[in-house]
Amino acid sequence: MAVETMPIATASAAIPRPRRESQFGLMWRRFRRHKLAVVSLWVAGLFYLVALLAEFLAPVEPSAYSARFTYAPPQGLHFLHHNEDGNWQFGPYVYGYKTEIDPVALRRTFVIDEAVRLPVSFLVESKPYRLMGFIPMSVKLMGVENPRDPFYILGADRLGRDMLSRLIHGTRISLSIGVAGVTLSLFFGIVIGGFAGYYGGWFDSAVMRVIEFIRSMPTIPLWLGLAAALPRDWSALQTYFAITIILSLIGWTELARVVRGRFLSLRTEDFVTAAQLDGASDWRIITRHMVPSFMSHIIAAATLAIPGMILAETALSFLGLGLQAPIVSWGTLLQDAQNIRTLATAPWLLAPGLCVVVVILAMNFFGDGLRDAADPHGR
Amino acid sequence: MTGFITHRIIAMLLTLVAVSIVAFAIIQLPPGDYLTSYIAALSSTGDQVDPRVIENLRRQYGLGEPFYVQYWKWVTGVVRGDFGHSFEWKRPVWELIWGRLGNSLMIEGMAVMVMWLVALPIGIYAAVRKYSLGDYLATIGGFVGLAIPNFLFALILMYLAYIWFGTTMGGLFSPEFENARWSLPRIWDFLSHAWAPVLVLAMAGTAELIRILRANLLDELQKPYVTTARAKGLPEWKVVLKYPVRLALNPLISTIGWLLPALVSGSVIVSVVLNLPTAGPMLLRSLTTQDMYLAGAIILLLSVLTVIGTVISDILLALIDPRIRYGSK
Numbered sequence: 064m065a066v067e068t069m070p071i072a073t074a075s076a077a078i079p080r081p082r083r084e085s086q087f088g089l090m091w092r093r094f095r096r097h098k099l100a101v102v103s104l105w106v107a108g109l110f111y112l113v114a115l116l117a118e119f120l121a122p123v124e125p126s127a128y129s130a131r132f133t134y135a136p137p138q139g140l141h142f143l144h145h146n147e148d149g150n151w152q153f154g155p156y157v158y159g160y161k162t163e164i165d166p167v168a169l170r171r172t173f174v175i176d177e178a179v180r181l182p183v184s185f186l187v188e189s190k191p192y193r194l195m196g197f198i199p200m201s202v203k204l205m206g207v208e209n210p211r212d213p214f215y216i217l218g219a220d221r222l223g224r225d226m227l228s229r230l231i232h233g234t235r236i237s238l239s240i241g242v243a244g245v246t247l248s249l250f251f252g253i254v255i256g257g258f259a260g261y262y263g264g265w266f267d268s269a270v271m272r273v274i275e276f277i278r279s280m281p282t283i284p285l286w287l288g289l290a291a292a293l294p295r296d297w298s299a300l301q302t303y304f305a306i307t308i309i310l311s312l313i314g315w316t317e318l319a320r321v322v323r324g325r326f327l328s329l330r331t332e333d334f335v336t337a338a339q340l341d342g343a344s345d346w347r348i349i350t351r352h353m354v355p356s357f358m359s360h361i362i363a364a365a366t367l368a369i370p371g372m373i374l375a376e377t378a379l380s381f382l383g384l385g386l387q388a389p390i391v392s393w394g395t396l397l398q399d400a401q402n403i404r405t406l407a408t409a410p411w412l413l414a415p416g417l418c419v420v421v422v423i424l425a426m427n428f429f430g431d432g433l434r435d436a437a438d439p440h441g442r
Numbered sequence: 443m444t445g446f447i448t449h450r451i452i453a454m455l456l457t458l459v460a461v462s463i464v465a466f467a468i469i470q471l472p473p474g475d476y477l478t479s480y481i482a483a484l485s486s487t488g489d490q491v492d493p494r495v496i497e498n499l500r501r502q503y504g505l506g507e508p509f510y511v512q513y514w515k516w517v518t519g520v521v522r523g524d525f526g527h528s529f530e531w532k533r534p535v536w537e538l539i540w541g542r543l544g545n546s547l548m549i550e551g552m553a554v555m556v557m558w559l560v561a562l563p564i565g566i567y568a569a570v571r572k573y574s575l576g577d578y579l580a581t582i583g584g585f586v587g588l589a590i591p592n593f594l595f596a597l598i599l600m601y602l603a604y605i606w607f608g609t610t611m612g613g614l615f616s617p618e619f620e621n622a623r624w625s626l627p628r629i630w631d632f633l634s635h636a637w638a639p640v641l642v643l644a645m646a647g648t649a650e651l652i653r654i655l656r657a658n659l660l661d662e663l664q665k666p667y668v669t670t671a672r673a674k675g676l677p678e679w680k681v682v683l684k685y686p687v688r689l690a691l692n693p694l695i696s697t698i699g700w701l702l703p704a705l706v707s708g709s710v711i712v713s714v715v716l717n718l719p720t721a722g723p724m725l726l727r728s729l730t731t732q733d734m735y736l737a738g739a740i741i742l743l744l745s746v747l748t749v750i751g752t753v754i755s756d757i758l759l760a761l762i763d764p765r766i767r768y769g770s771k
Contacts, residue, residue: 276460279699281748283707284725284741285464291729291737292471374591378711381593382726397594401715403610406601413601416594423589 090359093436100432106425110418114235118194120204121228122214125391129213129223134409135160135173137218137226140183155183155205160213172408181212218411220399229391230414236392237373238422240307244372245318245365247311252318253361259319260326261349267323274316282313283378290384299390306385310375314368321364325357359437367430370423377419393419446760454753461745462520466513469738520742526735530728535739539721543743545614546713546720549636550705553643557701561648565655569663569690570682580652587649592708596642596715603638611638612717642712647701654697658690692763698755702748710744 084092095101113120138157146152159179165172187206194200207214217226259270289309293302329335338348373393379385380394381401388395393415399405400412481496502515519526525535568580603611619631662668663686671681713722721740728736 276457279457279703279749279752280461280464280745281703281706281710283710284744285468287710287725287729288465288468288737288741289471291732292468370589377591378593382711382714384726384729397597400597403600403604403612406597407604410601413594413597416591416597419591419594420586420589423591424585427585427589 086355086359090433090436094432097432097435099428100435103425103428103432106421107429110234110422110425111238113231114238115195117231117235118192119200119202121225121231122203122206122216123225123228125224125229125232126389127224127228129219132160132173132213132215132219132223133221135213135215135219135223136175136409137411138175138213138215140216144180155185156180157183157207157214157216181207181209181214183214184208217414218409220409220412221405226411226414229396230393230418233391233393233396233415234418236303236386236390237376237394237419240303240310240376240386240392241369241373243307244310244314244376245368247307248314248318248368248372249361249365251311251315253322255315256319256322257326257349260323261330261345261353263327270319270323274320277313277316282375285313286310286375286379287382287384290379299387302387303390306376306379310372314372317368318361318364322357322361325360326353329353329356360434363430363434363437366426366433369430370426373419373422373426443760447757450753450756454749457749458746461749462517462742463513465738465742465745466516468741469516469734470509470512472732472734520739525739528728528733528736530731530733530736535736538736539724539740539743542719542721542724543740543747545718546706546709546722546744547747549614549639549643549713549718549720550702550709552636552640553647553705553709554698554701556640556644557647557651560644561651561655564648565652566659566682566687568652568656569659572660577656580656584649584652587645590645592642592646593711593715595645596639596712599638599642600716614718614720639709639712639716639718642716643705643708646708647705650701651694651697655690655694658693659686662686662689692759695755695759695762699752702751702755706744706748 138160140155140157142153142155144152144154144156157180158175158177159181160173161176161179162171163174164170183205184207185205186202187208189201189203189206191199191201215225215227217230220226220229255270259267286309289312290306293305297305335348335352338352343351376385376392377394377397380392381397383398386392386395396412396415400416406412516526523536525539527533528535528538531538564580568577571577600611603609614632614635615628616631616635619628663682665686668681668686671685672678676684709720710722710725712718713720714726717723721744725737725740725744728734728740
C-alpha cells in the first residue's frame with residue numbers, strides 16, 4: 064500500500080507566510096477610514112502640487128504688469144458656448160473687456176464684454192523658463208491664443224498683474240514657509256524636548272519653565288518686534304529665512320512639549336528597560352527603540368503645526384513686517400486688500416484669503432486624521 | 443489658599459522680570475541706538491542739535507554702557523512709570539499709550555465675556571443633544587471659526603457692511619464723541635462701533651471653548667452620578683446644570699491662560715484692519731518708524747496684562763476647584 068506522503072518542504076513553500084503589515088501600513092489602513100481626512104489629504108496634496116509646479120501653472124510671471132488693465136475683473140474660464148446656430152460648441156475661452164466710464168467716480172472701469180470671446184488653449188508655447196529653478200521648459204499650462212489679448216481668469220490687481228499667477232506663486236512661498244518653519248521647529252523641539260524628557264532633572268524643569276513663559280506671551284507683538292528689527296536692505300532670500308527662524312522661535316515650544324511627553328511616557332516602558340539592561344548606549348536606545356515608536360505621533364503633531372505657521376506668516380506679511388514686496392505670498396497679496404475702498408471695487412483681491420482658509424482646514428483635518436491613525440489604542 | 447496665591451504671585455513676578463528683559467531686548471534690536479536715530483531725525487528736519495541735550499539724554503538712558511546697566515536704568519524707570527520718550531511724537535511714552543491701552547483692555551474684556559456667553563449655552567446644547575442637527579452645526583461652525591484668520595474675518599465683515607449698508611466700518615467712536623466724557627449716548631456710540639471687533643475677536647475663542655466644553659461635558663454625562671440623579675427623579679435641566687456643567691467648567695477656566703495671549707495677539711492685527719484707537723496700530727507704526735521705546739513699552743504692557751490675566755484666571759480656578767487649591771501649595 065502506497066503511503067501518500069506530502070512532501071513537507073514543498074508544502075511549506077506553497078503556503079506563503081501571511082505578509083506582515085508594516086507600522087505605516089497599519090496606520091494608512093486606519094487613516095483611510097477617516098473620510099474627511101482622506102479628502103483633506105488630497106486637497107492639501109493638490110495645493111502642494113500647485114506650489115511645486117508654480118511656473119508651469121501660472122499663465123504669466125507674477126511681476127508682469129500691464130497699466131492698461133488695472134483692476135480688471137475676473138474673466139472666469141468658460142468651456143461651453145452657445146453659438147448663433149443654436150448649437151453648443153466646446154472649447155475653452157474667456158470673455159474680453161470693454162471700458163466704461165463710471166458716472167459717479169468718473170473713472171475708467173473694465174466690464175466683461177460677452178460679445179468678445181478669446182479662445183484659450185492648453186500647453187501653449189512661452190518664453191523659456193526654468194521649472195523649480197532648474198528644469199528648462201518653454202510650455203505653460205494655458206494661455207490665450209493671441210498673447211496680446213488680456214488673460215485674467217481671477218482678475219487683475221492695482222498694477223494690472225494677473226491675480227491667478229500671483230496666487231499660484233504665492234502658494235509656493237506660503238506653503239513652503241509653513242514646511243520650513245515646522246522643520247526647523249521640529250529640529251529644536253526634538254533636540255530640546257528629547258533631552259528634557261530623557262534625562263529629566265533640572266534641565267527638564269528649566270525647559271518647561273521657558274516653554275511656559277514663551278507660551279504665556281502674546282505672539283504677534285513679539286513676532287512684530289523681532290521682524291521689525293530685520294535690516295531693510297536684506298535680499299528676498301535672507302528675509303525669507305529670517306522670518307522662518309522668527310516663526311520657529313515660538314513654534315518649537317509646542318513640538319518640544321509633545322516630544323518630551325512621549326519620552327517621559329516611554330522611558331519607563333519595559334522594552335526601554337530591557338535595552339538599558341542589555342547595555343545599549345543612550346544614543347542607540349533613543350534612535351533605535353524610542354524614536355520609531357513615537358515617530359508617527361511626531362509627524363501628526365508636526366502636520367498640525369503647519370497651519371499655525373502659515374497663518375503666522377500671512378498675518379505678519381499682511382501687517383507689512385513679514386515678507387517684503389517683491390516676494391509674493393498670500394500675506395503680501397492680502398496687503399493690497401487692506402483698504403476698504405479698494406476691496407469694494409476689487410473684491411477678487413480676497414482670493415488669497417480663501418486659499419488660506421481652505422488650506423488651514425485641510426491641514427487641520429488631515430493632521431487630526433493622522434493623529435487618530437497614529438494612536439495604537441484608537442478605535 | 444494663601445500659600446497657593448503667594449506661590450502663583452512669586453511665579454508671576456519672575457515671569458514679569460523675564461518679560462521685561464525680552465521687551466528691552468526688542469528695544470535694543472534695531473541697529474544703532476535711540477540717540478543716533480534721534481539726532482538723525484533732528485538733523486534731517488534742519489533742527490539744531492544741542493550737544494548738552496544729547497549728553498543729558500545719553501546719561502539718562504545709560505547709552506554706550508553695558509546691556510545690564512541700560513536695562514537697569516530702563517526697568518527702574520518703568521517701575522516708576524517712566525517708559526522713556528517717543529522720539530516720533532516727542533512726548534513721554536506713557537502719555538501716548540495709556541488711553542489706547544484702556545481701549546485695548548475694554549475690547550478684549552468684552553470679547554472674553556462674549557466668548558463665555560455664546561460658548562456656554564451652545565456647548566451645553568451640543569453635548570446634551572449629541573449628534574443632533576444643532577450639534578453638527580456647532581461642530582462645523584467651530585471648525586470654520588478656527589480656520590478663518592481673524593483679520594480676514596474683519597476684512598470680510600468690512601466688505602459686507604460696505605456692500606450692504608454702504609458704511610465704512612472702523613474706529614471706536616464717532617467723531618463727535620471722540621473726546622467727549624463718558625455719558626449714555628457715548629456708551630451707545632461705543633457699543634455700536636465695538637460690536638464688530640468684539641465679534642471678530644471672540645470668534646476663534648468661542649469655537650475653541652465650545653469644543654472643549656462639549657468634550658468635557660460628554661465625559662461627565664456618562665458618569666454614574668448623573669444616572670443616579672436622573673433615577674432619583676431630578677428634573678433634566680437640574681441633572682445637567684447642577685453637577686456635570688460645573689465640573690466641565692473647570693478645564694474651561696484654565697484655558698483662559700491659553701486664550702488670553704491669542705486674544706491679545708489677535709486684537710493687535712484686528713485693530714489695524716478696523717483702524718481702532720487701541721495699542722495695536724500704534725505698536726505697528728512705532729515698529730515701522732523704529733520708535734523703539736514706544737514699541738518696547740507697548741510690547742511690555744501687553745505681555746504684562748496677559749500674564750496678570752492668566753494669574754487671575756488661575757486664582758479663580760483655585761477658588762472654584764478645591765482639588766487645585768490643595769493639590770499644589
